[in-house]
Amino acid sequence: MLTHRPRRNRKSQAIRDLVEETSLSVKDFIFPLFLIEGKNKKTEVSSMPGIFRLSPDLLIREIETCMKLGIYTFDLFPNIEEKLKNKTATESWNEKGLYLRTIRELKKKLPEAVIMTDVAMDPYSSDGHDGLVVKGEIRNDETLEILAKMALAQAEAGADILGPSDMMDGRVGYLREELDEAGFTNVSIMSYTAKYASGFYGPFRDALESAPRFGDKKTYQMNPANSREALIEAQLDLEEGADFLMVKPALSYLDIIKSLSDNFDLPIAAYNVSGEYAMVKAAAAKGWIDGDRIRDEMLLSMKRAGAKIILTYFAKEYALKHT
Numbered sequence: 001m002l003t004h005r006p007r008r009n010r011k012s013q014a015i016r017d018l019v020e021e022t023s024l025s026v027k028d029f030i031f032p033l034f035l036i037e038g039k040n041k042k043t044e045v046s047s048m049p050g051i052f053r054l055s056p057d058l059l060i061r062e063i064e065t066c067m068k069l070g071i072y073t074f075d076l077f078p079n080i081e082e083k084l085k086n087k088t089a090t091e092s093w094n095e096k097g098l099y100l101r102t103i104r105e106l107k108k109k110l111p112e113a114v115i116m117t118d119v120a121m122d123p124y125s126s127d128g129h130d131g132l133v134v135k136g137e138i139r140n141d142e143t144l145e146i147l148a149k150m151a152l153a154q155a156e157a158g159a160d161i162l163g164p165s166d167m168m169d170g171r172v173g174y175l176r177e178e179l180d181e182a183g184f185t186n187v188s189i190m191s192y193t194a195k196y197a198s199g200f201y202g203p204f205r206d207a208l209e210s211a212p213r214f215g216d217k218k219t220y221q222m223n224p225a226n227s228r229e230a231l232i233e234a235q236l237d238l239e240e241g242a243d244f245l246m247v248k249p250a251l252s253y254l255d256i257i258k259s260l261s262d263n264f265d266l267p268i269a270a271y272n273v274s275g276e277y278a279m280v281k282a283a284a285a286k287g288w289i290d291g292d293r294i295r296d297e298m299l300l301s302m303k304r305a306g307a308k309i310i311l312t313y314f315a316k317e318y319a320l321k322h323t
């Protein structure tokens with residue numbers, strides 16, 4: 001006779017629930033939202049069905065709705081008008097500009113909402129790159145100065161968590177120091193620790209109209225073939241004072257999530273990116289997969305791999321389907 005029968009632990013829903021190791025909760029989600037200039041304006045991102053660019057008034061209302069569903073943290077990305085973009089991304093620290101103005105208003109109206117911001121030049125850069133371009137090259141150290149101006153302006157506007165998504169070397173330490181010197185010791189940093197040069201960002205760049213105008217991002221974002229490099233990046237972020245380590249994209253990088261979670265004690269976040277969302281939506285629309293089921297299975301796999309936090313465009317949809 002068989003002594004070991006693992007199926008005994010699967011024999012009923014109650015037993016399966018008892019032995020279940022991982023569970024999803026809306027409390028773990030961060031909902032990324034796209035911001036656009038205007039009033040009462042809402043435009044769907046064509047490659048991300050169900051996801052909209054929202055004008056400030058509608059964005060604030062959307063955040064209010066999501067908070068009632070149990071989502072409290074939001075990562076905001078601005079779609080900046082082409083005429084405001086330039087080489088040095090000066091619009092990124094314009095207090096009256098779309099992004100900072102909206103954050104200020106948001107924090108006044110909804111002080112309990114946790115606002116995460118994006119620190120990188122691409123939405124404001126006429127080159128569409130995350131760093132400063134000089135003679136076709138992305139300059140690291142000059143970029144840090146620009147990122148610091150942006151970060152301080154965001155902190156000033158009330159941001160709770162800064163998300164440097166640029167992949168410049170040394171930026172976490174540089175930002176931490178600048179923030180602390182300016183008195184923003186309570187502003188957190190969620191570092192995009194292992195951000196890969198990925199094809200999965202396509203729909204996001206549609207949403208912001210922020211695709212690089214030349215070349216690609218391979219001199220700063222990581223090579224999808226590498227995992228050991230992620231440990232180096234994580235060690236640096238830890239030493240430089242990051243509060244969270246993020247892996248991006250999530251689905252094709254579950255091994256990286258696991259590796260960081262096994263080796264570091266900071267909370268790990270996974271960014272379930274735009275292309276991952278788009279694939280599920282497209283296949284579900286064709287009737288080829290069960291979108292709801294696959295959404296939950298994907299999100300679960302990220303947690304199982306070791307992510308405590310998931311940034312996902314599915315956040316609201318998940319909350320609506322599970323309440």
Ligand code: PBG
Nearest residue numbers: 120122165200201204273274275
């Ligand atoms: C850029 C940035 C990107 C994303 C977040 N911040 C795109 C890129 O690096 O080109 C992608 C997010 C997504 O695809 O959902 N700083």
